[in-house]
Amino acid sequence: MKCPHCSESVSIFSKEMNKFGKSKVCPKCCNPIRLYVSLKWGAILLIPAVVTSLLLKPLFINAGLSGSLSTGLMCGILALLCMRLKVPKIKESA
Numbered sequence: 889m890k891c892p893h894c895s896e897s898v899s900i901f902s903k904e905m906n907k908f909g910k911s912k913v914c915p916k917c918c919n920p921i922r923l924y925v926s927l928k929w930g931a932i933l934l935i936p937a938v939v940t941s942l943l944l945k946p947l948f949i950n951a952g953l954s955g956s957l958s959t960g961l962m963c964g965i966l967a968l969l970c971m972r973l974k975v976p977k978i979k980e981s982a
């Protein structure tokens with residue numbers, strides 16, 4: 889993911905991103921950022937995700953795993969891919 893301030897890539901698994909609480913800061917430029925799931929990207933990636941989960945299903949079944957596991961895995965990947973960073977809105981009333 890790219891920081892909306894400095895365009896440096898920020899890892900979803902970085903320490904900053906896994907902090908509890910709403911306020912997160914970019915580890916590179918220290919400006920406030922917000923993590924959100926883009927519905928637009930969700931809609932774009934939904935079809936390839938469904939197709940991939942259907943293609944993976946026989947592989948999971950052959951490996952002795954539940955077929956629904958591939959669907960769950962693709963949903964998780966889909967959510968990760970749809971995550972974007974944006975500049976948080978500054979509240980007018982403090």
Ligand SMILES: [Zn+2]
Pocket residue numbers: 891892893894895896914915916917918919
């Ligand atoms: Zn930054």
